[in-house]
Amino acid sequence: MKPNTQQLQELTVQVRRDILRMVHAVNSGHPGGSLGCTEFFVTLYQHLMNRKEGFDMDGKNEDVFFLSNGHISPVFYSVLARSGYFPVSELATFRLLNSRLQGHPTTHEGLPGIRMASGSLGQGLSVALGAAQAKKLNKDLNLVYALLGDGELQEGQNWEAIMYAAAKNVDNIIATVDLNGQQIDGSTDEVLNMGSVKAKFEAFGWDVLDIKEGNNIDAIIAGMTDAKSRTGKGKPVCVLLHTEMGNGVDFMMHTHAWHGKAPNDEQLANALGQNPETLGDY
Template sequence: MATIEELSKISSQVRRDIVRMVTAAKSGHPGGSMGITDVMTTLYFNEMKHDPKTWCRCGKGQDVFILSAGHLAPVLYAELARAGYFPVSELGTLRKFGSRLQGHPCVTDALPGVFKPSGSLGQGLSVAAGIALGKKYDGDPTRVYCLCGDGESEEGQIWEAGMWAVHHKVDNLIAFTDWNGQQIDGPTKSVTGLEDLSEKWGSFGWDVIIADGHDYESILNAFALAHNENGKPKMILFKTEMGHGVDFMAGTHEWHGKAPSAEQCEAALAQLPETLGDY
């Protein structure tokens, strides 16, 4: 298990990877990816029971991660590569013809570590809940994790999954939301206001945990609390900042889906220490 200092170093490198990948591809989604990086690093390097050497798409006997907000693919790819699922050099192929790293995850290209294609928002939580129930039927004690966006939570299917998961008591499901208050067209409150997400998930019968998505103690504590086997699915609401780590990308939806120019890339990298070596 990685220490907080190690987690912080990995996150800095992952943010560099994201900026470099999206700049090279000339398109992609850096803002949300950089905002949820600290959580995703904690998930892959401290929280989940997984092993790239024995990974299997069937998901049996291992923790499963489902990316419901598929546009956050850059952070998933960078974490998977840094965790050893495929060579880090492959990160440079993001969004290229023939690459296994498409703009949204695509299982048919068989990228290790990816359980499900995504990109159409709203669907992943349903899949994650189904896998969690399958694990219960199998007597498999491992867990299912699922990342949703707050803008994504404006999709009705998220709330169908919410009801279903409670009905089936899948307390081995740990969903988490990137609660950055932003989505593609602007602040979520100006698109379709979500109001108090904590109250909403609580009223659906979920155990709700609120945490600071840029504070490792808070992230670790949230995951530890979510291990409670009390018959209820868990929703961790991570307060995050879109574009976190680079001053001119932080806190605005403008970087939801835009590639930095070569100059902006250099300026961003100057703010993100290279800790593990660039790909």
């Protein structure tokens, strides 16, 4: 049975705590984008994806997910652990030497749930498209999901992949773009204004929809369910997820400052006070 909205919200708050504690413990990591995508990851893994028990790299007869903007690994690791892929206690090893939970996800440690090394931006959609075409060859009707950052779209390889997907009618993929308007050096408009991302994807032949409330679980469920209904119709599907970087921690929101900075002791206490423990800390 799928969890209800209240249960998803409780998990979201606990994942926020995980993110904050992980980056604070090693004074390193990327809390801003992780917090902004927490509702999305929780909803994707707990409600939307067709997942099998256990993990294998083939991913046959189940939906698969690829994280392209790999620097938001804290949210990815937390949700994977709390979805049963590996022990929640392992979150305490984040970014430590010889840990399976490196700052950017990699595959050679064999961490369950990780399907590609990511962190060198712009590559995830290409990998996801390869998986989507493999599913078609295998007559596997399940879907491929990918998450990209909006600043990441400034990388040229994305647009080759976007062009390819439409030209080859790869219609079993849902690529979500985290539109938080922030990147490491400032707002995306200041760093490199991309104009209308929606118009660009549509010009490249994609079916595009917006989730205006990208930090609202019910809105994510509705929007992603709509996206799933659009697959299999000859076009790749893009979801523009409008989120707030640092969501859930008031002093981390409405700024790019927390893209890649860990909170100090006082800031951690403040942030955790805004996100009371719900399911138990690691």
